[in-house]
Amino acid sequence: MNAGRFFVTISYFGLSLNTPNMNGDPYLNCLLSALMELGAYVGAWLLIKVASRRAVITSTLLLSGTVLLLIQIVPQELSSFNITLVMGGKFGITAAFSVMYITAMELFPTVVRGMGLGACSMASKIGSTISPYFAYMGAHNKALPYIMMGLLTLMVGLLSLLLPETQGIALPEDVSQVQTLNWGWVVWDWGL
Template sequence: MSGDLYVNCLLSAVMELVAYTGAWLALKVTSRRAIMSSTLLIGGTVLLLIQMVPEKFSSFSVGLAMVGKLGVAAAYSVIYIMAMELYPTVVRGMGVGVCSMSSEIGSISSPFLVFMGTYYKALPYIVMGLLTLAVGLLSLLLPETQGIALPEDLSQVQPLNCCCYRGEPAAEPEAFKEDQLSAEDRNVQMKE
């Protein structure tokens, strides 16, 4: 990015604060899948648009980069909440750990993506924008987790929202039915 390095770093930090606060407020009123996909799609689109801005409008390109940063940071803050709600209890820790490890692989590879900019200045923006758009579209396949009971075992995991899926919807698992029983019914069943 052009401009003062320190100002750009300050703007980046402010965008993270705005993204985390905005995502926290949006989680209270909007579905998790909508937040995840919309922020990633906005971030990816903005990162692809940066290369079309002429160099004489450098402050506009910095502004677009900050909007992209805002979108990706908001999605990053929601992914941990969504991951905890998607994985069943028996593998929740391992699932969130795999998500965390995957994000660290992205962090490790990011300097190499930036290095590609020495060959062609817009290449890092193109690669990161396309990857962000692809992940935003793939996140639409995830099931909605807001207001749904957390799965306890693997049989309770919701299927992906794939247009290619032609199977019958799964019957309600027994564990969910047991959760709906009253305390008296559970005591009677335990005595038997």
């Protein structure tokens, strides 16, 4: 969970800080980015009412990573389509970012929940410290930040499939009650 928060925060803040490097009016891009965040928070709230937390995190991260990688194949002349793709990536990463807070609280048992959330917050803050360098790369090569953030987001999206589902399950009180990671669809019985 900590590595996921680290990489998601890099992409989240990297996209926010990279708005001046996008095509078009930087003020309009900043406004669109803020409006997309509001829509993503409302959309994530609605999605977690009807879908599982793991499905919301995985789908939004995979959507965001795919859209960020698709930006490279769109010609620079189609700046409005580029901006639309960036905002789609922003929507996905923001929705995943918000749902990851809820999931982190539900994954850690009560006896270590504060410490677990602190470790997640620390990983998130380290990611936010690194994210300006991604935006700085965008001043020299507009495609590079989107490629790197897209790959990181896709990787975390695929790894989020390993997370156990927490929706509708009682919060673990003790470390022995923590759910295991999903290592595939095959159940391995080692006879232990």
